[in-house]
Structure formats: structure tokens, C-alpha cells
Amino acid sequence: MSIRPELLDLLARRALTEDAARPEAVARLHDRGGRTARELIGELVDEGSFVEYGRYVTAAQEQRRSVDELLDRSVADGIVGGLATIDGQQVAVLSYDYLVMAGTQGFRGHTKTDRLFEVIERLALPTVFFAAGGGGRPGDVDLPMVSGLHATTFAEWARLSGTVPRIAVVDDNCFAGNAVIAGCSDLIVASDRASLGMGGPAMIAGGGLGDFAASEVGPIDVMTANGVVDVATSSEDVVPAARTLLGYFLGRAETWTEPDQHALRDAVPEGERRAYDVLPIVETLCDEDTVTVLRPDFAPELLTALGRIEGRTVGVVANDTRHTAGAITADAGDKAARFLQLCDAYGFPVVSLVDTPGMMVGPEAERTAMVRHTSRLLIAGARLTVPLVGVVLRRGYGLGAQAMLGGSTREPLMTLAWPGAHLGAMGLEGAVRLSMRKELEAIEDDAEREAAVQEMVAYAQSHASALNVARHFEIDDVIDPAETRFVLTRLLDAADRDGRLQGSHRPVDAW
Structure with a gap:
């Protein structure tokens, strides 16, 4: 069969957009531990499912470079994006291309992302965005502009908050506009190769603030300690981590394994002064191997995690008594409030495991703006549209306990306590x-x-004691710890009949 010349031209031009057309550049990226945009997308999505938008776009620099050079050096204008499936579920995926001018954002690239954002909103597609890159690109001289501040990409991406779940992945340097794409996402996965910042080394030096290597600007240990990154992992595991996170938003799992619930009877130490790790309790209540802890190094006194109970995604907040005895700090208030917003926006029921002496107090605590930050948790809890179930594990004292329970023991769909629990005003x-x-x-x-x-x-x-508090009907029940998962399941089944848990789709505050 003969091939018409125009088809040959198309195939030749398509070949120029593939990684194979840039072997030396790909080899250099591999040598420094990186992967190309197409490699990352290929690892993420189902094989053969990717439908690309704007493959043939080049940078707006014809006044500076020949067309042949642009075809070679500005493939897809540095942004690869389109529709695909993950485990058969429809998604969108975008990736800045570090092989094209260090992943910088060109103006035609902005037009491509805006086009995809419109499609994403129209089809309500969960989205993964590989965000690494150097920020806005100077030198796109073909388009008449002065400041470039009329670009709508950041507003369009931010406007999707609460509308569709958006996971940002950072596996390299991520500065300026690229960092904004990450920061406006619902969840951020970053690797040990990542460095994030609102300005890269050139901008820092240009501002007279000194000379720094890219790795010094916002290294991963800083970004996990300050709560910017939700999940930190190795470069090899960053894509599987993104798949795991996105999976929580893709519906109920069909199969699951229930851990032995009897272990919960001895999970909390006797007495009130012994600290313990609350994560094993969370992992026992949830289906096996389904728990992902978010921001573990930020405000560790309050654990936030996504998991599944009988296949259904749930959010879990829990006091960790190994840090500040489980008292709620200003950072914990912010961390929990933002997490509740996330769960509420996307229809995840919340399980709150309470063991707290209350709010952190004292002059040092008040210097952290306790009143402002912890009040955010109360506001977020009061505005929940998804069911909240409270379980007092040991101590439920004061405003801290009330904040963990949405403001009152009457706010949750049900407030439970374990036998050794005590509740009080302080x-x-x-x-x-x-x-x-x-x-x-x-x-x-x-x-x-x-x-x-x-x-x-x-x-x-x-x-x-919990039994006396229950006798006065200030809580709903005191149960055998081994019964907790059963009660949670029945409550969530009642709340989610006929698929009622759709979520509020309100914006999720980045704070």
C-alpha cells in the first residue's frame, strides 16, 4: 500500500516529538537521575491509553531561532499533556518537559495547559501533573507582550480546586510558576531529587539575596518539615506513590482484607501518661495495606491519613501522644483543617481518633497564633458535609477534644469511646x-x-469515665475496641446509600 506524501510528512514530524529524536539530551537527563516527560507519563498510565493534545506546538521564538531549531529544541513547547486511563479509569495527565529549556513555561505552553484545564473541568477528570521545571521562560518574542502577567494558567488551575482531584508530582527542581502549579494542587508527591521554591537560583541572585545551588533553595527535608509536601519518597517510587494517592479518588475498591481487630483491645496503654504510636490503630481499622500518611513530619502531634474501610476511601485524623502529649498546636490546627477540607470536597467520610489533653497553652504557644490557627479546625469541622465519626481512645479533654469532634460530641454522626476513656472540660x-x-x-x-x-x-x-459520660448521654456509645471497624462500616454504609457521598466540591485552602 502506498503512503501519501502528506502522511509521510506527518509521521516524520511526529517522530521529531518523541524522546528517540533527542538521544543525547535524554542520556544527559538519565545521567543525573531524571526521566523524560514521556517516560513519567508512560509509567503512570495504562499502556496505549494516552491521547495527546498539542504535540506539534513549538516555542514562540521564530524571531530568534529557525523553524528546524525550534522543532528540535522546543518540542511541544515543553509541556506534554492529554487524556489517558489508570487501571481503566479515565484521567488527565500533564508533564513539563525538562528536556525543553529546563521545563520552563512558554506562552504557547500556557495556551496548551489552559486548553487541557478546560477539558478537565468539562469532563471532571482526576489529574496528575508532573510539575518540575524552572518557571516562566523569557525569550518568547513572537507574541506581543510586555509583562506577561495576563497569562491565565495559574488562575485556571487554582479554580479547579475542589472540582476535580489534582495530584502534583515533583521529581526535580521546581521553581516559580512551576512551584505554583504544585502548590495549588490538592496533594503533592515529591522525590528526594526535588527542590521547590517561589524563585530559583537566578531569581534569588538577581534580587541580591546571594548565590545558591538549586538543591539548596527548597530541599525535600525542608518541604516535608514545613508541610508543603504531602508524601516524600524516592525518585523510583514517586510515580507509584502518585498512583496510590489518585486511587483514593477513583472509587471504591472491589476487594479488601480485614486485619485482626482483637489487637485493638491492647493498642492503648493503661493510664494517661504513657505515649504510644497511633498509626497501628489506624492501620488495623482500615483495610490491609491501604493507609497513606500525609505530611508525617509536619505537626506530627496530629496524624492525617487516607485509607479504606471495606474498599471505601476514608480520611483519618488522630492525636499522636508521642508529640506534645497529643495536644493540638497551631500547626496541627492548620494541618487538620486543611485535611478536613480535602475530605469534604471529595466526599471522603472522616474518622477522628481522639486522645488529647486539649489545646496547647502558655505564652510560647500563644506566640504561634494559637487562637487563629486552631479556630480554623473548628470552622472546618463545623462546615463538614461528609459524615464524621468520633472515637475517644483514651483522653477527650477540653476544646481540643471538641475540635477533634467537629465542635461537640453531638456533631459527629456518632461519638464512641473505648472502655478506658475519660472525658472532661480539662x-x-x-x-x-x-x-x-x-x-x-x-x-x-x-x-x-x-x-x-x-x-x-x-x-x-x-x-x-466513658461509661459515666455515656450514662448521661453526652456520647452515643462505649464499645469493645474490637467492634470499632464493624460500627464504622455500618455507619458509613448508612451514610453512603445510593452513592450520597458526592462531596461539597468547595475549594481546598492551600494555606
């Missing part, structure tokens, strides 16, 4: 020392005074 010993201060001051002997305190605390504990 920590019991502190309450005794405060309320009985005059009586205790009247006892001159120190040992006798402390004995009186302990006696009063023991009485307060019996009064504040």
Missing part, C-alpha cells in the same frame, strides 16, 4: 488542682496534700 488533675485550690492550700503537709490530690483525681476519673 485534664482531670489540672481540674482538681484548679477547682480545689483553696482546700489544697489549707493542707500544710506536702505529702498529705499530694495524697488528697490523688484521691480527688481518682474520684474525678470515676466521674469522667
